[in-house]
Amino acid sequence: MRAYAAIFRMKFTGGLQYRAAALAGLATQFAWGFMEILAFMAFHRANPAAFPMSLSQTVSYIWLQQAFLALFMTWFFDRDIFDAILSGAIAYELARPADLYGRWFCQSAASRLSRAVLRCFPVLIIACMLPGPFGLKAPESLAQLGLFFLSMGLSLVVVVSFSMLIYISAFHTLSPVGVRIMAAVAADFLAGGTVPLPFFPAGFRQVAELLPFAAMQNMPLRIYIGHITGADALLGLGLQSFWALALIIWGRALMKRALGRVVVQGG
Amino acid sequence: MIRVRGINKSFRVARRKAGLSRAVKALFSREQERVQALKDISFDIAGGEMVGYIGPNGAGKSTTIKVLCGILTPDSGTCEIMGRVPWKERLAHVRDIGVVFGQRSQLWWDVPVDDSFELIRDIYRVDKALYQATRDELVALLGLEEILMTPARSLSLGQRMRCELAASLLHRPRLLFLDEPTIGLDAVSKLAVRQFIKRMNLQEGTTVILTTHDMQDIEALAQRIILIGRGRILLDGGLEALKRHSGDRKILTFEYRGEKPGLCPGMELVSSQEGRLVVRLDQKRLSTAQALAHIIPQVELIDLATASPSAEEMVAALYQEYSI
Amino acid sequence: MTLYFKYLALHLKAQMQYKMSFALTVLGQILVSFTTLLGLWFMMTRFHSVAGFTLPQVLLCFAVMLMAFSLAECFGRGFDLFPRMIANGEFDRALVRPRGLVFQVMASQMELTRIGRLVQAVAVLIYALPRAGVLWGPDRVLTLVLMILCGCLLFFCLFVVYAAFSFFTLEGLEFMNIFTDGGREFGRYPFSIYGKEALRLLTWFVPLALVQYYPLLYLLGRETSPFYMLSPLLALLFAGPAWLLWRFGLSRYKSTGS
Numbered sequence: 001m002r003a004y005a006a007i008f009r010m011k012f013t014g015g016l017q018y019r020a021a022a023l024a025g026l027a028t029q030f031a032w033g034f035m036e037i038l039a040f041m042a043f044h045r046a047n048p049a050a051f052p053m054s055l056s057q058t059v060s061y062i063w064l065q066q067a068f069l070a071l072f073m074t075w076f077f078d079r080d081i082f083d084a085i086l087s088g089a090i091a092y093e094l095a096r097p098a099d100l101y102g103r104w105f106c107q108s109a110a111s112r113l114s115r116a117v118l119r120c121f122p123v124l125i126i127a128c129m130l131p132g133p134f135g136l137k138a139p140e141s142l143a144q145l146g147l148f149f150l151s152m153g154l155s156l157v158v159v160v161s162f163s164m165l166i167y168i169s170a171f172h173t174l175s176p177v178g179v180r181i182m183a184a185v186a187a188d189f190l191a192g193g194t195v196p197l198p199f200f201p202a203g204f205r206q207v208a209e210l211l212p213f214a215a216m217q218n219m220p221l222r223i224y225i226g227h228i229t230g231a232d233a234l235l236g237l238g239l240q241s242f243w244a245l246a247l248i249i250w251g252r253a254l255m256k257r258a259l260g261r262v263v264v265q266g267g
Numbered sequence: 268m269i270r271v272r273g274i275n276k277s278f279r280v281a282r283r284k285a286g287l288s289r290a291v292k293a294l295f296s297r298e299q300e301r302v303q304a305l306k307d308i309s310f311d312i313a314g315g316e317m318v319g320y321i322g323p324n325g326a327g328k329s330t331t332i333k334v335l336c337g338i339l340t341p342d343s344g345t346c347e348i349m350g351r352v353p354w355k356e357r358l359a360h361v362r363d364i365g366v367v368f369g370q371r372s373q374l375w376w377d378v379p380v381d382d383s384f385e386l387i388r389d390i391y392r393v394d395k396a397l398y399q400a401t402r403d404e405l406v407a408l409l410g411l412e413e414i415l416m417t418p419a420r421s422l423s424l425g426q427r428m429r430c431e432l433a434a435s436l437l438h439r440p441r442l443l444f445l446d447e448p449t450i451g452l453d454a455v456s457k458l459a460v461r462q463f464i465k466r467m468n469l470q471e472g473t474t475v476i477l478t479t480h481d482m483q484d485i486e487a488l489a490q491r492i493i494l495i496g497r498g499r500i501l502l503d504g505g506l507e508a509l510k511r512h513s514g515d516r517k518i519l520t521f522e523y524r525g526e527k528p529g530l531c532p533g534m535e536l537v538s539s540q541e542g543r544l545v546v547r548l549d550q551k552r553l554s555t556a557q558a559l560a561h562i563i564p565q566v567e568l569i570d571l572a573t574a575s576p577s578a579e580e581m582v583a584a585l586y587q588e589y590s591i
Numbered sequence: 592m593t594l595y596f597k598y599l600a601l602h603l604k605a606q607m608q609y610k611m612s613f614a615l616t617v618l619g620q621i622l623v624s625f626t627t628l629l630g631l632w633f634m635m636t637r638f639h640s641v642a643g644f645t646l647p648q649v650l651l652c653f654a655v656m657l658m659a660f661s662l663a664e665c666f667g668r669g670f671d672l673f674p675r676m677i678a679n680g681e682f683d684r685a686l687v688r689p690r691g692l693v694f695q696v697m698a699s700q701m702e703l704t705r706i707g708r709l710v711q712a713v714a715v716l717i718y719a720l721p722r723a724g725v726l727w728g729p730d731r732v733l734t735l736v737l738m739i740l741c742g743c744l745l746f747f748c749l750f751v752v753y754a755a756f757s758f759f760t761l762e763g764l765e766f767m768n769i770f771t772d773g774g775r776e777f778g779r780y781p782f783s784i785y786g787k788e789a790l791r792l793l794t795w796f797v798p799l800a801l802v803q804y805y806p807l808l809y810l811l812g813r814e815t816s817p818f819y820m821l822s823p824l825l826a827l828l829f830a831g832p833a834w835l836l837w838r839f840g841l842s843r844y845k846s847t848g849s
Contacts, residue, residue, distance in 0.1 A: 021762035031769045035777050035785060039641075042784035043634060046641045178615025182622050194630035201633060278847065338686045340846045354845060362689040371680045377605035386601060389594050390688055 026122055033066040033127075037134060052198035056137055057225040061196055063136040064221050067123040070115035071156055072191065072217040074163065075184035078104075078111055085170045101255050104167060108160045140226050147233045151220035154240035158215045161247035162187060168251060171258035191216040198227065212243040268442070268474055269312040269335070274344035276305040276330055304330045305341065306498040314441070315472045317465075319479065319489030323586055327498045328478045332444055335476070336366060349441065362391065365435035369447030372427060373434055374419040380430050381415045384437060391438035398437065405433040409463055425456025432463060436473075443467070445477045449484055461487045482582060494585060501589050509581055516584060517548045517555060520572040521562060528565035534558060542569075547584070594690075598698040606703055617707035624657055624708050628715065631779050642784040647722035648811065649780055650715055652803060655735070656778035657712035659742025659802065660771075661705050667747040669700040671771070673754035674761050677844075692841065696754065725810050734806045734820045741823030742802040746771065748833035749797070755833070758840030774799045781807055801826040 037059050044055045051058070065072070081104055127136035139145045166180055188194070190213035197208055197218050208214055219236045222228040228236055279299050305327050312318055322328050333339035334346065337353030337360050346353060353360045367373075374383045388398045406412055409429040414422060422430065428448060435443065445464070449457045465488055467473045477488060485492065485506070492509055494502035502509065518537065521528075521544045530536060530546065533553030537545040548558050555573070606613055631653060635646040644652075664671065676682045676699060685695040725731055753767040774797070777785070782793050782804040793800040802823045809819035 021765065024762070024764065024766040028765050028769055031766075032773065035773070035789070038785040038789060039777075039780060041786075042642050042780075043638050047638045050637050178612065178617070178619035181616075181619035185619070185623050185626055189626040189629065194626050195633050199633055199637060201636060204633070333683070336687055338683055338845065340842075357686070358689050361687050364687070366684075366687050368680065368684070371684065373684055375601060375605065377608055378601055382601060382604070386597060389597050390690055392689075 022118065025119065029066045029069065029119070029123060030126070033062055033123075034134075036062050041133070053196075053225065053227050055133065056135075057227060058196070059134060060137050060225045061221050063123065063127040064224060065193070065217060067120040067127070068116050068152070068217070070119055071112050071152070072159060072193070074159065074187040074191070074193075074216070075181065076112070077163065077166070077180065078108060081107065081167050082170055085167070100259065101164065101252050105160055105164060108163055109156060112156065112160065137225075139224050144223065144226060144229065144233075147237065148220055148224040151223050151233075151237055151240060154237060154244055155216050155220050157244040158212060158240060158247060161244060161251055162212065162216070164251045165247065165254070168254045168258055171255075171261075187213050187216070190214070192218040192221075196221075198222070212247060215240040215243040268314040268316075268349055269310075270345070270347045271311070271335075272309050272345045274305050274308040274331075274334060274341045274346060275303075276327075276334065276339065276341045277301055277303045303498050305334070308344070308495075308498075308500055310493060310500065310503055312474065312476070314474055315468070317468045317475045317477070317488055317490055319477050319485045319492045320495065321479065321485065321492060321582060322495035326495045328495060329446065330498075331495065332446060332476070332478060336364065336444060337361060362438070363440050364442045364444065365438070365440035366444045367428075367431050367435045367446060367448055369428075369445075369450045372419060372431060374427070374430060376420045377418050379416045379418055380411070380422075383419065383430075384434060387434055387437050393438050397439075401437055401439055402433075405436055408466065409433055409459070425452050425459075428452055428456065428460060429463075432460065436467065439471075440473070442474045443476070445475065445479075447479055448477070449479065449481050457481075457483070464488060485582075494582070496586065496589050502585065509585075516581075517550055518545065518574045519548055519555070519558060520545045520574070521566070521568065522570040523566035523568050525566040528562050531558075531561050534561075592694075595694070595698060599701055602701040603703065613704060616704045620704060621707045621711050624711055627776065627779060628653065641780065644781050644784075645724075647719045648724070648807075650719035651723045651810075652781050652807060653779040654712045654716035654719055655738050655742065656775050656803060657708060658716065658739050660746050660775040661709040661712060662739070662743040663746035663750065664702070664705045665709070666697060666743075667750040668702050668705070669696040669698065670747075670750035670754040672700050674757040674764060677757060678761065682844075686845075693751075693837070723811070726812055730817075730820060731810055734810050734823075737821070737823040738802050738806045738810075741826050745798065745802055745826050745829055746774065748829050749774070751833045751837055755836040755840040758844045770797050770799070778803050798826040798829055 040055065040058050040062070044051060048055075053061075070076070124136065128138075130136070139148060166183055169179070169183075190208050190211055192208075192214070197205055197214060200208060209218075219228070219240055223233050223236065278301070280302050308327075308331060320328055320331065330339065334341050335348065335353060337357050340354045348360060349363055351360045373387075374380060375386070384402060388395075388402075393401070406415060409432060411426075411429060411433060414426050414430070419427060419430070432448070448464070449460055452460065461484060464475060464477070468475050468488075475488075477484065479485065489506060491505055492502065493500060523542055523544065527539060528544065531553070533549050535547040535549070537547050539545070544562075546558070548555065559571075631649060632646070635641070635649055639645070641649070669676070673682075673696060676685075676696065681699065682696075685692060685699070688695060749767070749771050753764060753771065756764055756767060778799060782790055782800045790800055790804065793804075805814075805819045805822040808814040809816075
């Protein structure tokens with residue numbers, strides 16, 4: 001456990017080094033968020049009845065998306081891990097005490113969390129202070145907030161375990177950059193990263209909500225804004241847990257097999 | 268050929284601290300320091316000379332080279348190379364020089380070395396016939412015939428360095444800068460590289476400025492040494508001058524049985540292991556006879572060796588003397 | 592210039608060695624812009640129109656911006672990746688070569704995989720053009736051509752600005768993405784939908800609207816003044832400040848080193 005904490009702290013400190021980058025990143029996120037919101041507002045003016053959730057809910061969704069981007073983004077990869085696999089430095093990794101899947105999982109989770117924590121507070125604070133229709137609204141009840149936190153935790157697990165699958169795929173040499181991008185992009189789209197899932201046409205939406213990607217950013221954000229409440233929310237958490245477990249079990253099995261092959265072949 | 272007068276250059280460097288709380292503080296303020304990289308650098312280098320430019324890390328070697336190449340503009344001072352100011356007439360100046368950065372390759376990674384050469388020829392607009400002749404000559408001298416069609420990524424470090432040297436000379440520059448050319452090479456490659464550089468200097472009259480940490484490079488090649496430390500030139504002269512400067516030192520190696528003997532003033536410990544003691548003797552303070560008279564009674568002597576300090580040791584002593 | 596083509600041949604030779612990786616990267620990039628397209632399609636089929644523009648008209652916007660961006664990337668990728676060139680010392684090497692620096696930066700990266708997105712944009716354009724309700728004539732064709740070419744040059748200048756900033760700091764460059772990637776992404780809708788202030792910013796500060804929105808109005812016949820047809824040419828004025836910023840950054844690099 002202490003080993004994991006040490007790794008976490010190291011990654012966290014690393015993330016704090018870059019001040020100008022932090023400010024610029026913040027400004028970038030606000031610009032993106034604003035433009036997305038303005039676009040939604042234009043659609044709202046065109047046809048408010050066709051909105052599957054209220055405009056203010058959509059606005060909150062977008063700000064949360066930006067605030068926790070580091071947690072949700074599927075296209076971020078830790079170079080150290082890829083380098084370790086590709087260079088064969090895996091041998092050194094295997095010699096250390098903590099188990100590899102667990103270690104990489106913590107490393108990924110720590111990177112994401114450190115980035116997210118850094119970024120989310122300024123975004124959330126400023127977004128809350130924005131006037132009228134642009135503002136981030138608080139959830140209806142404390143229960144909802146609680147469910148939101150639970151769901152966020154689960155979605156972090158799902159996202160990290162999904163990215164673990166991508167790391168593991170690098171053990172098979174036929175996994176160049178293109179494949180990773182494709183997987184990441186598809187995952188992001190199906191998680192509601194491009195357009196929130198409620199805006200999908202009927203058929204697409206049903207399918208997407210059953211996939212593991214809906215357990216990423218889709219579930220917690222919709223719980224927060226009150227689009228998914230009560231029993232539905234609990235069901236959603238259940239579904240997230242299922243996917244988290246499934247992806248971890250699958251990931252560990254795949255890694256075991258891949259490592260086994262590495263040892264036999266000598267890396 | 269090269270006239271350098273009073274070059275000064277300082278940099279602002281940001282200081283980053285380790286640890287979590289300091290990193291958080293660094294988010295809100297940035298500490299900066301001013302570092303004087305070059306202080307009143309002056310020297311002249313005539314055409315056809317081979318100069319070894321030595322100094323510890325961070326002394327200002329790369330900064331000087333960058334100024335001479337025209338990459339960096341100094342704060343003050345003048346510099347004239349082949350009648351031009353390097354940072355003012357970049358295109359014309361650069362046409363006449365060749366540069367080899369030891370750690371960074373100028374060759375294309377995934378295509379045959381010869382293709383890289385061809386591209387360099389096009390970049391420098393070398394006449395076709397002249398290029399052919401130069402290239403064939405370089406290939407023969409450096410033994411590149413077999414690897415000419417190999418992509419750079421498949422070459423060993425020694426092979427790559429030889430190709431780098433060839434690449435930097437394809438346009439027949441009159442001045443060649445070599446930044447750590449033998450770093451990481453095996454012994455055979457080092458010899459080949461040194462021989463080649465020497466030949467270029469003697470036969471073609473190429474002026475060579477060589478920065479290196481490898482003292483054997485210096486001994487093999489440099490007729491003249493410029494020592495730089497903390498941004499200032501500390502020594503400028505031939506290898507002989509260097510020897511004279513620290514020639515009063517002698518290395519004594521004792522192999523003995525018994526307890527480690529005590530030293531006396533004028534002796535400096537170089538290394539001490541079980542039964543083996545190496546000291547540097549300052550002959551100005553203590554003669555060899557006196558040193559022996561001090562040590563021998565303390566131990567049961569098995570063997571004794573004396574040697575003149577190598578260039579390595581001379582330079583190390585110099586660093587110590589100038590506290591760099 | 593022939594030297595540029597020699598570089599191109601070399602890049603081609605190098606990249607063709609990794610055919611599988613090349614193909615997959617092309618597919619990956621196509622998928623990225625495909626998801627944008629899909630999102631756009633989802634929204635437009637749900638809402639049928641936005642700010643007075645229908646699906647084919649929005650697709651026209653998307654295709655033009657994607658084409659302009661992809662073309663700019665084909666030539667200007669070196670500027671987009673310029674921070675790397677500084678960090679690994681490749682720029683120092685360029686300073687030691689007797690060739691113009693802008694040329695060398697352009698020649699340093701030629702990612703032919705970007706052609707994939709170009710083809711994709713052309714496909715969308717071909718689909719959207721007949722359905723967008725444009726009355727074609729030589730002036731309309733010229734407008735379209737200007738939108739794409741001047742858009743390409745504008746994105747190229749934005750890459751140069753990005754590279755120029757990296758002379759000053761290697762951090763915090765992320766912000767420029769708003770105009771490069773952002774310009775392409777937000778440009779999937781006509782810029783008028785973002786409101787008056789945004790439109791003003793994109794007309795006077797970074798003239799993306801001059802290559803997308805105003806000529807679009809002319810294409811669709813909503814404006815007839817030739818000013819709207821030729822507005823992309825005005826966007827080329829951006830090259831002035833971009834060039835100045837590059838020169839300024841370069842002189843600063845030469846005085847402070849890496």
